[in-house]
Amino acid sequence: MQKLVEEIQKLKKERNAVIVAHNYQLPEVQDIADFRGDSLELSRMAAKSHAKVIVFCGVYFMAETASILSPDKTVIMPDTAAGCPLANMITAEDLRELKSRHPKAVSVGYVNTSAEVKAELDYCCTSSNAVKVISSLKDAEEIIFIPDKYLADYASKKTGRRLISWDGYCPTHVKILPEDIIRSIRLHPKAKVIAHPECASEVASLADEVLSTGKTCEFVKKSEAKEFIIATEVGLVYRLHKDNPDKKFYPASELAVCPNMKRTNLEKILWALEEMKNEVRVSDEIRKKAKKSIDAMMSIG
Ligand code: CIZ
Numbered sequence: 001m002q003k004l005v006e007e008i009q010k011l012k013k014e015r016n017a018v019i020v021a022h023n024y025q026l027p028e029v030q031d032i033a034d035f036r037g038d039s040l041e042l043s044r045m046a047a048k049s050h051a052k053v054i055v056f057c058g059v060y061f062m063a064e065t066a067s068i069l070s071p072d073k074t075v076i077m078p079d080t081a082a083g084c085p086l087a088n089m090i091t092a093e094d095l096r097e098l099k100s101r102h103p104k105a106v107s108v109g110y111v112n113t114s115a116e117v118k119a120e121l122d123y124c125c126t127s128s129n130a131v132k133v134i135s136s137l138k139d140a141e142e143i144i145f146i147p148d149k150y151l152a153d154y155a156s157k158k159t160g161r162r163l164i165s166w167d168g169y170c171p172t173h174v175k176i177l178p179e180d181i182i183r184s185i186r187l188h189p190k191a192k193v194i195a196h197p198e199c200a201s202e203v204a205s206l207a208d209e210v211l212s213t214g215k216t217c218e219f220v221k222k223s224e225a226k227e228f229i230i231a232t233e234v235g236l237v238y239r240l241h242k243d244n245p246d247k248k249f250y251p252a253s254e255l256a257v258c259p260n261m262k263r264t265n266l267e268k269i270l271w272a273l274e275e276m277k278n279e280v281r282v283s284d285e286i287r288k289k290a291k292k293s294i295d296a297m298m299s300i301g
């Protein structure tokens with residue numbers, strides 16, 4: 001593995017590339033990355049870097065978001081077949097149809113959407129700021145929220161706003177069941193339970209905190225607690241261990257493994273850098289529209 005790592009490092013320099021890895025990536029992929037984080041954090045860090053090439057270790061919509069924020073850089077993916085089933089649950093056509101049925105509604109979409117869907121949205125949001133974005137829409141008569149029905153339910157409960165939601169969900173997060181949380185609490189009674197808002201509502205309601213991956217990292221670092229039950233994709237546990245060696249982390253379910261996130265490995269990173277073939281580029285027309293929804297989110301803070 002050391003040789004592979006050295007070859008990647010060498011080629012990364014030659015290509016003037018930056019490697020970014022989502023919090024759900026394999027440990028060795030997280031280790032080789034220049035930045036680890038959630039999708040928007042990574043796209044923003046990559047945009048700020050002086051690199052000409054962004055190697056995005058994550059899923060397709062994340063590389064598209066990087067391309068939207070860095071049109072002058074070349075974004076490549078080690079495996080372009082790494083899609084996001086949740087993002088694929090709604091198309092731009094579906095959203096246009098939904099908007100036509102609610103012409104007065106403001107449309108808000110989770111970052112887990114294709115660039116084409118983002119181009120149809122008024123606001124993009126992440127799992128960290130969905131509640132903030134919805135709270136800011138005081139004058140909106142109606143709010144469409146796509147595609148994750150569980151994030152919609154969580155944000156609706158937090159803000160007291162009724163949301164017109166979509167029947168989308170993350171097939172990995174729904175594998176975490178309420179009985180997993182109950183069993184984990186029985187085994188680790190002192191642990192704090194942190195659930196991702198993509199978890200089913202019955203799971204989220206059993207958690208002490210409902211947080212995105214980025215906010216989970218922040219919370220754990222500051223917390224006085226020493227043990228945590230983590231209800232999200234298992235990859236985050238590796239990062240939490242690494243950043244907090246004095247604390248203990250228990251995945252709520254070993255079944256919460258995203259097969260798409262695990263498609264990326266060191267060999268594919270090396271091949272992508274060698275061949276420079278797997279480029280993800282969003283057309284100018286879609287990029288400009290999609291960026292408006294991201295900028296609208298940023299303007300909320
Ligand atoms: O924004 C991301 O990266 C996703 C999809 C989840 C999270 O909480 O990091």
